[in-house]
Amino acid sequence: MKRILITGFSGFVSEYLLDLLNDIADQYEVIGLSRSYNFESKIRKNLHVKLVKLDLNDKEHLREVLYLTRPDYIFHLASDSSVSYSWQKPIESFQNNTNIFLNLIESVRALNTECKILSIGSSEQYGIVDPESIPLTEEATLNPISPYAVARVSQELLSKVYNRGYGLDIIMTRSFNHIGPGQKENFVVSSFAKQIVAYKAGLIPNIKVGNLDIVRDFLDVRDVVKAYMLLMQNGIGGQVYNICSGNGYSLKQILHMMMSIAGIEVEYSIDKELIRPSDNPIIIGSNKKIKDELGWYPSYSIDASLRDILTYWEQRLK
Numbered sequence: 001m002k003r004i005l006i007t008g009f010s011g012f013v014s015e016y017l018l019d020l021l022n023d024i025a026d027q028y029e030v031i032g033l034s035r036s037y038n039f040e041s042k043i044r045k046n047l048h049v050k051l052v053k054l055d056l057n058d059k060e061h062l063r064e065v066l067y068l069t070r071p072d073y074i075f076h077l078a079s080d081s082s083v084s085y086s087w088q089k090p091i092e093s094f095q096n097n098t099n100i101f102l103n104l105i106e107s108v109r110a111l112n113t114e115c116k117i118l119s120i121g122s123s124e125q126y127g128i129v130d131p132e133s134i135p136l137t138e139e140a141t142l143n144p145i146s147p148y149a150v151a152r153v154s155q156e157l158l159s160k161v162y163n164r165g166y167g168l169d170i171i172m173t174r175s176f177n178h179i180g181p182g183q184k185e186n187f188v189v190s191s192f193a194k195q196i197v198a199y200k201a202g203l204i205p206n207i208k209v210g211n212l213d214i215v216r217d218f219l220d221v222r223d224v225v226k227a228y229m230l231l232m233q234n235g236i237g238g239q240v241y242n243i244c245s246g247n248g249y250s251l252k253q254i255l256h257m258m259m260s261i262a263g264i265e266v267e268y269s270i271d272k273e274l275i276r277p278s279d280n281p282i283i284i285g286s287n288k289k290i291k292d293e294l295g296w297y298p299s300y301s302i303d304a305s306l307r308d309i310l311t312y313w314e315q316r317l318k
């Protein structure tokens with residue numbers, strides 16, 4: 001029986017990781033860490049889950065929990081994941097991305113705990129890219145352009161330092177935009193879906209959007225967690241893996257696909273508040289490395305994901 005510790009336990013991704021673990025529950029025991037007490041939805045039928053309320057900024061508490069639980073695997077999902085928030089609160093973004101990660105790996109090092117750590121990074125690390133380098137492989141130059149992205153690059157560099165310097169078994173991801181039912185509405189696809197459903201129900205007169213020319217590589221969260229599990233089981237420490245679909249869509253295309261699924265034409269207007277000080281016009285990844293090395297492949301089409309997200313909001317707004 002392996003012990004799995006999950007940080008960011010009350011978040012969106014953890015929900016789906018737990019579903020996946022629940023299907024293979026006899027092999028795992030889970031320790032979930034979260035700042036909040038939003039734990040009710042985290043109970044799974046087959047899975048033995050222990051919950052700990054903890055702020056990863058609290059080094060002493062973190063070290064104590066690691067000492068007591070001695071996990072085999074750590075899925076480090078905790079993050080202040082909003083790029084837009086990082087422009088408003090850059091210090092907090094660093095604190096709750098880079099610093100909490102450093103607290104974690106420093107505790108693992110100090111306790112000499114034998115464990116495998118999955119360090120989640122972001123496609124934002126690539127920043128403004130040369131169009132010729134698309135689809136982006138893991139070798140592409142990193143040119144981060146938001147405080148959040150710099151915090152994630154720092155996290156990755158620290159992972160490499162602790163891997164090389166202290167032999168910590170850390171696998172790194174650069175995860176591209178996730179989508180799926182239950183994602184917070186401050187992310188673009190969830191925001192569009194919620195508004196389309198509300199518009200259709202006559203609750204709002206039009207929908208607000210940001211820059212629709214932006215192109216992103218969206219991947220369903222259910223495919224994301226499948227990749228995370230494979231990486232934990234078979235990934236190589238010190239290596240970085242893109243987690244992406246390999247397909248790019250402009251936000252205008254996404255909006256139109258959603259309108260077509262919902263069977264409605266929606267009036268939309270640009271909200272200046274949703275435009276960022278700077279933004280990467282296009283990010284599309286190559287998933288060749290994880291496919292070739294681990295046999296991962298995405299199962300959800302963009303259409304299937306968008307349908308499920310619209311259905312989720314239809315049920316929520318009933």
Ligand SMILES: Nc1nc2c(ncn2[C@@H]2O[C@H](COP(=O)(O)OP(=O)(O)O[C@H]3O[C@H](CO)[C@@H](O)[C@H](O)[C@@H]3O)[C@@H](O)[C@H]2O)c(=O)[nH]1
Pocket residue numbers: 080081082083084121122123124175176177178186187188189191208209210211212214216251274275276279280
């Ligand atoms: N949120 C939002 N974004 C919009 C909108 N219209 C256009 N956008 C653009 O849509 C893109 C995606 O924005 P988000 O969904 O807010 O996500 P993100 O900033 O890319 O960050 C997410 O993905 C990263 C991976 O690329 C993650 O690392 C990060 O934590 C987060 O999950 C951005 O370029 C943003 O400017 C809108 O109405 N709302």
